[in-house]
Amino acid sequence: MGKTALITGITGQDGAYLSDYLIKKGYTVHGIKRRSSLFNTDRIDHLYQDPHVENRNMILHYGDMTDSMNITRIIGDVKPDEIYNLAAMSHVKVSFDTPEYTANADGIGTLRILEAVRLLNLTNKSRIYQASTSELYGLVQEVPQKETTPFYPRSPYAVAKLYAYWITVNYREAYGIHASNGILFNHESPLRGETFVTRKVTRAVARIVLGLQDKVYMGNLSSKRDWGHAKDYVKAMYLILQQDQPDDYVISTGVTTTIRDFIKMAFVEGKDEEEVGFIASIDENKFANIVGNKQLELLKKRVGDVVVGVDPAYFRPTEVELLIGDNTKARTKLNWTPEYDLKALCEDMVISDLALMKKEEYLKDGGYRILNYFE
Numbered sequence: 607m608g609k610t611a612l613i614t615g616i617t618g619q620d621g622a623y624l625s626d627y628l629i630k631k632g633y634t635v636h637g638i639k640r641r642s643s644l645f646n647t648d649r650i651d652h653l654y655q656d657p658h659v660e661n662r663n664m665i666l667h668y669g670d671m672t673d674s675m676n677i678t679r680i681i682g683d684v685k686p687d688e689i690y691n692l693a694a695m696s697h698v699k700v701s702f703d704t705p706e707y708t709a710n711a712d713g714i715g716t717l718r719i720l721e722a723v724r725l726l727n728l729t730n731k732s733r734i735y736q737a738s739t740s741e742l743y744g745l746v747q748e749v750p751q752k753e754t755t756p757f758y759p760r761s762p763y764a765v766a767k768l769y770a771y772w773i774t775v776n777y778r779e780a781y782g783i784h785a786s787n788g789i790l791f792n793h794e795s796p797l798r799g800e801t802f803v804t805r806k807v808t809r810a811v812a813r814i815v816l817g818l819q820d821k822v823y824m825g826n827l828s829s830k831r832d833w834g835h836a837k838d839y840v841k842a843m844y845l846i847l848q849q850d851q852p853d854d855y856v857i858s859t860g861v862t863t864t865i866r867d868f869i870k871m872a873f874v875e876g877k878d879e880e881e882v883g884f885i886a887s888i889d890e891n892k893f894a895n896i897v898g899n900k901q902l903e904l905l906k907k908r909v910g911d912v913v914v915g916v917d918p919a920y921f922r923p924t925e926v927e928l929l930i931g932d933n934t935k936a937r938t939k940l941n942w943t944p945e946y947d948l949k950a951l952c953e954d955m956v957i958s959d960l961a962l963m964k965k966e967e968y969l970k971d972g973g974y975r976i977l978n979y980f981e
């Protein structure tokens with residue numbers, strides 16, 4: 607019999623990659639999905655099985671992190687071997703607009719999972735992975751950041767995640783639950799939400815290349831992030847729950863890059879003093895298979911055009927300026943190493959967005975997206 611996993615946040619970036627990974631390992635995956643007026647299952651549609659199929663290995667439940675009874679009922683019904691708590695209002699800037707909701711879903715939501723496991727007498731059965739974050743380091747107290755670096759959160763999101771981190775440690779120490787924190791640094795992919803910085807850039811690049819958009823407006827270009835690929839990071843989540851002892855791990859690449867340099871890597875050159883980006887040159891080989899000759903000619907004419915501007919509306923009231931993680935513990939104890947570097951990640955995202963935008967351009971009326979992100 608394969609193991610059973612319950613994933614909260616299954617419709618998100620990490621939920622999609624993790625489900626795919628666990629199902630390939632023989633798991634039966636249960637996922638909690640919020641009710642929404644649209645399907646919102648694009649990222650997991652390739653895994654979905656109709657409820658009438660026998661012996662399904664992917665089962666969805668309606669639920670919400672703010673609903674204790676619902677969370678407790680689902681955990682009681684599924685009795686999972688492993689719970690991956692990935693659900694969260696995960697956008698830092700938006701958390702300044704919705705601080706109370708963020709505290710409820712991201713902070714108390716984690717307590718609801720832990721308390722359900724305790725009340726249902728599943729403390730010896732269900733292992734718990736908590737999606738903690740490098741945002742906990744905020745105004746960094748040490749460079750690079752490791753498991754012992756003191757936290758200094760800088761947003762309602764990070765403060766909510768601070769509660770979630772410590773309540774996970776507390777339930778481990780108080781009740782002996784196999785509960786662990788993965789302190790994950792930023793990880794991206796073609797499935798990344800469209801309003802996070804890397805995806806905003808790679809989508810804009812694709813749309814500018816295809817002539818669908820003239821310019822993109824960004825926020826703070828000087829902050830630095832340690833970016834990895836979500837495909838690598840969900841493997842670390844799995845490894846954390848396979849350890850005999852629960853523990854907390856930093857998951858990162860150990861390389862940090864400014865937003866400005868990511869934009870340059872994706873497409874354009876920058877003029878730092880004016881905070882604008884212009885198209886420096888066109889790599890014909892990069893785009894030849896995607897755009898037609900006519901489009902390539904039009905694109906070449908745009909060399910020198912300013913395509914990136916800065917709009918202070920995207921600045922945050924308090925910013926996290928520098929994140930860079932020391933992943934020594936994960937490398938040595940979990941035997942985890944990331945396969946993607948930033949260049950490979952950026953390329954994966956740009957190529958995928960070019961293909962997606964091209965399809966969207968053709969399929970404007972149908973609205974179908976038939977992309978195989980998982981190969």
Ligand code: NAP
Pocket residue numbers: 614615616617618619620621638639640642646669670671672691692693694695696697711737738739740789790791792793794799
């Ligand atoms: P994401 O793409 O934003 O996905 C978040 C998921 O949580 C979605 O499935 C979302 O559902 C669900 N969700 C949000 N609020 C919910 C609620 N009240 N009840 C139930 N489900 C809810 O985030 P991600 O990038 O996959 O990240 C996964 C987790 O890791 C999050 O907890 C995030 O904070 C944390 N994290 C992410 C990173 C990163 O760089 N990606 C780094 C460190 C930690 P809908 O689809 O309905 O919105």
Ligand code: G4F
Pocket residue numbers: 696697698699738739740741790791792793801802803804806823824825826827829830831865920921922925926929
């Ligand atoms: O891509 P971001 O929105 O990610 P952020 O704030 O680092 O948070 C992400 O990573 C965390 C892990 O450290 C997760 F916990 C969290 O859930 C989320 O996945 O912004 C990255 C940087 C920031 O400094 C921001 O100010 O990019 C800067 N930025 C500049 N222009 C922008 C923009 N960010 C966004 N979203 N949009 C912009 O136009």
